[in-house]
Amino acid sequence: MTLDRITLREIRMPLVHFFETSFGRTTERRILLVEVQSEGISGWGEVTAGEKPFYNEEWTDAAWLLLKDFVVPQLLHKPPGSAAETASRTAHIRGHNMARGGLEAAIWDLEARQRNIPLWKHLGGTWTEIPCGVSIGIQDSIEQLLGLIEREIAAGYQRIKVKIKPGWDVSVMDAVREKFPKIQLMADANSAYTLGDAEHLGQLDAFNLMMIEQPLAHDDIIDHAKLQGRIKTPICLDECIRGARQAEQAIEMQACGVINIKLGRLGGFSEAMLVHDIARAHHIPVWCGGMLEAGIGRAHNIALSTLANFTLPGDVSASKRYWTRDIVHPPVEVSPQGTIKAPDAPGFGYDPDRGYIDAIAVRKETMK
Ligand code: OSB
Ligand code: MG
Secondary structure: OOOOEEEEEEEEEEEEEEEEEOOEEEEEEEEEEEEEEEOOEEEEEEEOOOOOOOOOOOOHHHHHHHHHHHHHHHHHHOOOOOHHHHHHHOOOOOOOHHHHHHHHHHHHHHHHHHOOOEHHHHHOOOOOEEEEEEEEOOOOOHHHHHHHHHHHHHHOOOEEEEEOEOOEOHHHHHHHHHHOOOOEEEEEOOOOOOHHHHHHHHHHHHHOOOOEEOOOOOOOHHHHHHHHOOOOOOEEEOOOOOOHHHHHHHHHOOOOOEEEEOOOOOOOHHHHHHHHHHHHHOOOOEEEOOOOOOHHHHHHHHHHOOOOOEOOOEOOOOHHHOOOOOOEEOOOOOOOOOEEEOOOOOEOOOEEOHHHHHHOEEEEEEEO
């Protein structure tokens, strides 16, 4: 394939409602977009790094430098033969998966648009409609949380994920389960606990949770295996799974019963598909995680979620939950049954709103 130009943009987007996890509160996103151009066709990607290096080691400013100084010059100098080759071209760079993954996803979108087919079909997806859940951040009060859950259930979402941390965990989940005895419910701790909290976390077994996501350290599969031996609730790994190798090791050690697949965390579609295939071979279900993406990242997540082993509702939800105005047309919408239809249009199936993107861009650099 040929690559004529690559453009990086940083856009600023205030969230409709703050989003709080065990590692902090976000009110405004700073998002890097990657546009790759070839013979008049553009492919787009979104870097899912946060504003601060608290979820993982990446953040918006570092991703900009990594792409500008290393990845973009290298790919312009010697373009990959295909989208599937892109990830291996930058595999010598240690870490920075979200930065590399933003560009990799743009090249997959470009390739699908060049062939005039939807990205999800190009990836080999089979679901034509994907089940959706929501992730609800830490609130100022339990009453507020219960109100938000009620609203999302009424909107049709199929499962509720509640963010927890020490001091906002057992009594909160108890109140949620009491008010909503039947819903599909889970908790996400974003690495807020240690193995010393095993007994405390075991109290969550009483609430019939689908899973508890990433309770322990972001880089510790061994302790998760020990914890799984002591609690009934299946563990879902998020932060720990940075590639196919960690997925294999975690499954072998029985450190998890479920895997959260995030495109950025895994460095793009190639690695995400590998993790999907490994999990499937071991009968471990997967679902697609989110990173408060704008429309481009959201659309990539929809395409990924059509792969066969994405059998659980993911954190892929409607644009309007996060943004008053999204950067794609039409915005991502969820049906009253809590599903998103895989789009028929080429590439990721939504149109990037160029005018709006440039209007909210605070920096832009084109390289060729
Ligand atoms: O751990 O899944 C996570 C948001 C930011 C950082 C980490 C996580 C999340 C979410 C949000 O849970 C999911 C979404 O984008 O809706
Ligand atoms: Mg998570």
